[in-house]
Amino acid sequence: SPKAMEGLPGSMGWPIVGESFSFLSDFSSPSGIYSFMNKRQQRYGKVFKTSVLGRFTIFMTGREASKILLTGKDGMVSLNLFYTGKQVLGPTSLLQTTGDAHKRLRRLITEPLSIEGLKKYFQFINTLAVETLDQWPGRRVLVLEEASTFTLKVIGNMIMSLEPTGEEQEKFRANFKVISSSFASLPFKIPGTAFHRGIKARDRMYSMLDSIISRRRNGKDYQLDFLQSLIKKHSKAEGEDDEDKLTDSQLKDNILTLLVAGHDTTTAALTWLIKFLEENPAVLEHLKEEHKGIQESRKGGSNLTWSEVNNMPYTSKVSSMSINVYHILLAESSSVLVTLALPYNSGYNIKKGWSVNLDVVSIHHDPEVFPDPTKFDPSRFDAPLKPLSFLGFGTGQRMCPGINLAKLEISVFIHHLVCRYKWRPLEKDDSVQPTLVRMPKNKYPIVVEPL
Numbered sequence: 069s070p071k072a073m074e075g076l077p078g079s080m081g082w083p084i085v086g087e088s089f090s091f092l093s094d095f096s097s098p099s100g101i102y103s104f105m106n107k108r109q110q111r112y113g114k115v116f117k118t119s120v121l122g123r124f125t126i127f128m129t130g131r132e133a134s135k136i137l138l139t140g141k142d143g144m145v146s147l148n149l150f151y152t153g154k155q156v157l158g159p160t161s162l163l164q165t166t167g168d169a170h171k172r173l174r175r176l177i178t179e180p181l182s183i184e185g186l187k188k189y190f191q192f193i194n195t196l197a198v199e200t201l202d203q204w205p206g207r208r209v210l211v212l213e214e215a216s217t218f219t220l221k222v223i224g225n226m227i228m229s230l231e232p233t234g235e236e237q238e239k240f241r242a243n244f245k246v247i248s249s250s251f252a253s254l255p256f257k258i259p260g261t262a263f264h265r266g267i268k269a270r271d272r273m274y275s276m277l278d279s280i281i282s283r284r285r286n287g288k289d290y291q292l293d294f295l296q297s298l299i300k301k302h303s304k305a306e307g308e309d310d311e312d313k314l315t316d317s318q319l320k321d322n323i324l325t326l327l328v329a330g331h332d333t334t335t336a337a338l339t340w341l342i343k344f345l346e347e348n349p350a351v352l353e354h355l356k357e358e359h360k361g362i363q364e365s366r367k368g369g370s371n372l373t374w375s376e377v378n379n380m381p382y383t384s385k386v387s388s389m390s391i392n393v394y395h396i397l398l399a400e401s402s403s404v405l406v407t408l409a410l411p412y413n414s415g416y417n418i419k420k421g422w423s424v425n426l427d428v429v430s431i432h433h434d435p436e437v438f439p440d441p442t443k444f445d446p447s448r449f450d451a452p453l454k455p456l457s458f459l460g461f462g463t464g465q466r467m468c469p470g471i472n473l474a475k476l477e478i479s480v481f482i483h484h485l486v487c488r489y490k491w492r493p494l495e496k497d498d499s500v501q502p503t504l505v506r507m508p509k510n511k512y513p514i515v516v517e518p519l
């Protein structure tokens with residue numbers, strides 16, 4: 069309550085609405101919530117309290133704060149999802165577990181996301197990128213929509229061998245979109261609301277998974293995908309009591325978790341990158357040189373190979389750069405599970421149960437690490453960075469397990485895009501959607517021509 073937070077620097081704003089209006093208006097502006105944070109940091113320092121979107125909360129920034137919240141002892145904080153997000157994802161989602169249970173679950177469900185695990189999906193991703201781009205010339209392309217379809221088809225295929233076209237794919241996409249838009253909706257579960265539609269779509273998605281799981285178990289269907297390996301290696305047989313194995317509910321909750329955690333993030337990263345390349349011609353030229361070089365050094369075959377995609381140093385820096393400048397996830401929101409001392413010798417404690425946000429945007433603007441923080445300069449990744457200064461994929465026990473997949477999808481797509489096409493935007497509008505994952509409001513419309 070505001071009373072418990074008395075004495076802490078910061079302001080709770082107006083009764084009920086708190087500081088939500090200034091938060092939301094800064095959120096949708098091109099500079100994002102950085103201006104909200106920056107104004108308050110100037111006034112109160114690196115730790116301040118506020119009241120936004122119905123939550124009394126603390127924002128902290130800086131590497132010391134990240135150390136406490138991200139790399140501290142496991143079980144000190146848990147992810148602070150919205151009520152609707154928790155309900156939609158289900159109680160056994162990786163995002164809702166902490167401590168040893170989190171470690172165990174994470175080991176089981178993220179196994180196929182290792183570099184070696186991804187190798188067998190490379191050809192699918194490569195062909196899909198070529199086929200997607202073949203459809204781009206000669207029409208108005210909404211990059212955000214196209215990137216969304218591409219990343220969803222990739223993950224649908226990896227998880228359950230969904231074909232990129234057909235009735236099953238359409239149903240899967242329709243349900244996923246409804247689930248996704250209910251994730252941070254108002255918490256009213258009555259017919260007609262986004263939350264109610266989300267729960268219904270989640271139930272339909274789970275029925276679809278139930279029937280696939282049952283076909284796989286009784287041998288009517290066999291595929292070399294993520295679901296098959298989970299069923300074979302890690303799922304509980306009836307009556308079995310092995311903590312290291314998953315029940316069917318855990319399996320479904322966590323498949324949905326991978327879909328939700330991996331989709332909007334990769335879609336946004338790919339879209340921002342394409343936008344930034346067009347706005348930074350020198351970087352685009354340098355990137356093209358890397359990719360043309362790869363093409364020219366190929367003897368005979370014209371297809372991108374697994375070893376080539378793992379050797380694109382400039383592309384890797386450019387991808388990190390776009391995440392660094394354009395912050396896909398702005399803050400990490402946690403609930404504190406044990407009382408912790410606030411950093412920077414402030415003398416205050418954060419009490420058990422409080423909500424704390426790590427402001428990642430300000431960390432990425434730290435002039436001591438990034439002297440010209442808004443400049444699109446991939447050479448900033450030439451030398452190793454100071455620990456905890458780039459948190460685009462988080463760090464510590466909860467560091468993003470999808471980092472290799474995201475980088476693979478982006479590198480393959482960008483390779484084919486810059487080798488074969490040029491593009492220009494149809495509108496100049498830098499506004500962003502007021503959503504959890506930062507995306508361009510106009511979906512970045514472009515026209516494309518073959519080179």
Ligand code: HEM
Nearest residue numbers: 329330333334337396460461462463466467468470473474
């Ligand atoms: C560019 C794309 C992506 C970005 C920027 C991103 C970013 C992040 C960040 C910042 C976290 C929180 C880390 C922490 O708390 O320290 C996270 C967690 C997570 N990400 Fe990603 N992610 C991306 C792609 C993916 C993909 C493709 C997948 C999987 C298909 C994925 C699955 C997850 C999961 C399951 C978690 C939760 C991990 C846990 O709680 O242990 N992400 N991601």
